[in-house]
Amino acid sequence: MRYAYIIIVLVLLSSRAQAQEDTMQVYDIMQVQEDTTFTSPQDTVAADSLITLPDSATIPPVTLPPKVRQLRLSVDIAKPLAAVLLKDRMGIELMADYYLRKELYLVAEAGGGNVRYHYPDLSYQASNTFFRFGIDKSMIPRMHPDDWDMVFIGARYGMALVRLSEADYITKDPFWGETSGAMPARNFTGHWFEVTGGMRVEMVKGFFIGWNVRGRFLLNRSAFKELAPLYIAGYGRGDKNGIFDFNFYLSYALRKNGKLKMENGK
Amino acid sequence: MTKGRIIILFYLALACMTIVSCNTERDPCLQPQNVFLRMQFLRKAADTGTAFVDTLLPYMLLNPIDHPLPYMAAGAKNISAFNIRLDPDADSSRWYLQTDSAATHRRDTITFHYERELHFISNACGYTYYYRLNEVRAARRALADTVRSIDSVVITQREVNNEAGKTHVNIYFHRN
Numbered sequence: 001m002r003y004a005y006i007i008i009v010l011v012l013l014s015s016r017a018q019a020q021e022d023t024m025q026v027y028d029i030m031q032v033q034e035d036t037t038f039t040s041p042q043d044t045v046a047a048d049s050l051i052t053l054p055d056s057a058t059i060p061p062v063t064l065p066p067k068v069r070q071l072r073l074s075v076d077i078a079k080p081l082a083a084v085l086l087k088d089r090m091g092i093e094l095m096a097d098y099y100l101r102k103e104l105y106l107v108a109e110a111g112g113g114n115v116r117y118h119y120p121d122l123s124y125q126a127s128n129t130f131f132r133f134g135i136d137k138s139m140i141p142r143m144h145p146d147d148w149d150m151v152f153i154g155a156r157y158g159m160a161l162v163r164l165s166e167a168d169y170i171t172k173d174p175f176w177g178e179t180s181g182a183m184p185a186r187n188f189t190g191h192w193f194e195v196t197g198g199m200r201v202e203m204v205k206g207f208f209i210g211w212n213v214r215g216r217f218l219l220n221r222s223a224f225k226e227l228a229p230l231y232i233a234g235y236g237r238g239d240k241n242g243i244f245d246f247n248f249y250l251s252y253a254l255r256k257n258g259k260l261k262m263e264n265g266k
Numbered sequence: 267m268t269k270g271r272i273i274i275l276f277y278l279a280l281a282c283m284t285i286v287s288c289n290t291e292r293d294p295c296l297q298p299q300n301v302f303l304r305m306q307f308l309r310k311a312a313d314t315g316t317a318f319v320d321t322l323l324p325y326m327l328l329n330p331i332d333h334p335l336p337y338m339a340a341g342a343k344n345i346s347a348f349n350i351r352l353d354p355d356a357d358s359s360r361w362y363l364q365t366d367s368a369a370t371h372r373r374d375t376i377t378f379h380y381e382r383e384l385h386f387i388s389n390a391c392g393y394t395y396y397y398r399l400n401e402v403r404a405a406r407r408a409l410a411d412t413v414r415s416i417d418s419v420v421i422t423q424r425e426v427n428n429e430a431g432k433t434h435v436n437i438y439f440h441r442n
Contacts, residue, residue, distance in 0.1 A: 119292060122392040169393045171354060171384075174300075175337060179354050179395075181384070230389045239388055 113233025
């Protein structure tokens with residue numbers, strides 16, 4: 001988890017740096033004339049050392065025609081990668097996001113997985129399918145036509161249908177000795193809320209890579225009280241009320257009427 | 267490819283390495299697994315006759331009656347409280363108590379009646395048993411001898427679990 005925090009901080013810093021870099025590139029494209037357009041007349045600082053922008057100076061927004069739509073399909077590559085090493089669990093996560101309007105995306109996610117927990121004192125198997133629904137909001141303006149890169153925040157509601165096998169257990173008492181038994185199999189549902197953030201970068205036309213960081217908060221802890229599976233696909237560790245998680249996505253986007261238009265007609 | 271995209275790919279690879287470096291060992295069990303029933307030994311204060319104070323048993327011996335091995339191999343000096351483990355395979359547990367380990371004829375019997383509840387601690391620790399005390403009875407073996415024998419027992423906390431520091435049963439002794 002310590003590495004997770006470090007990565008989050010580094011990635012956010014790099015995102016900010018990249019946004020600043022892209023912003024400066026846009027200004028270059030606009031061929032800003034600093035002495036005529038953006039320098040305040042009352043500015044007494046030397047023009048070659050500082051460019052002062054008036055409050056009204058903003059990047060011209062790019063608005064999309066109403067008919068522009070994008071459906072992006074994503075697959076998480078991190079979970080299968082983790083399953084290679086963590087042989088006791090397997091999971092797959094798929095995502096589809098659909099561009100609505102005003103940089104708002106409707107997101108649906110689904111997947112499944114299983115875990116085999118096998119130790120002398122506790123042994124069980126669990127499998128589940130999950131669904132997540134929510135929205136993402138891109139936080140950076142479109143810089144140029146056909147710009148579908150995004151840095152976003154979002155929220156999700158998640159639900160997992162968990163099938164837990166019979167669990168064999170042994171309790172050990174130093175004085176009275178061991179007792180053993182089995183907890184019956186059961187099915188139950190987990191609900192959670194999550195906040196997420198991340199980015200998508202279009203590497204070649206239609207193909208994206210990107211990542212999400214997620215903070216999840218279990219809503220029905222009581223369902224996990226009797227035995228919380230070590231891994232629930234779509235959520236993570238069932239014995240935690242709140243967890244962080246990562247996804248790394250490869251995506252492909254399907255677009256309709258993808259012509260973009262600057263608001264000023266360019 | 268822009269510099270920013272290269273940075274992103276770098277972090278992507280870094281994060282993937284983080285994932286594959288995940289610990290595959292089982293988590294250590296950090297929660298308490300042992301469940302003890304704590305008994306407090308009391309007697310009436312000499313001056314008031316109504317207030318109760320801790321009493322120090324001079325050389326106490328406390329062992330289960332239905333177990334082949336002793337819980338205490340030897341007597342313990344000046345004990346005013348003691349923890350025992352309840353039998354997780356039964357709904358009652360009988361113990362004998364000697365306030366003086368040398369006085370074998372002065373044995374009191376304490377019987378605990380309880381319900382067992384299998385409790386899931388965590389994946390790392392597995393299961394343990396919690397208990398709910400229904401009744402505690404004490405019987406003197408030598409009725410005529412009231413020296414340091416049990417007067418009465420009172421359940422002060424029915425739920426016996428892994429919470430430390432709680433006294434579950436008060437055992438009151440005669441003043442002598």
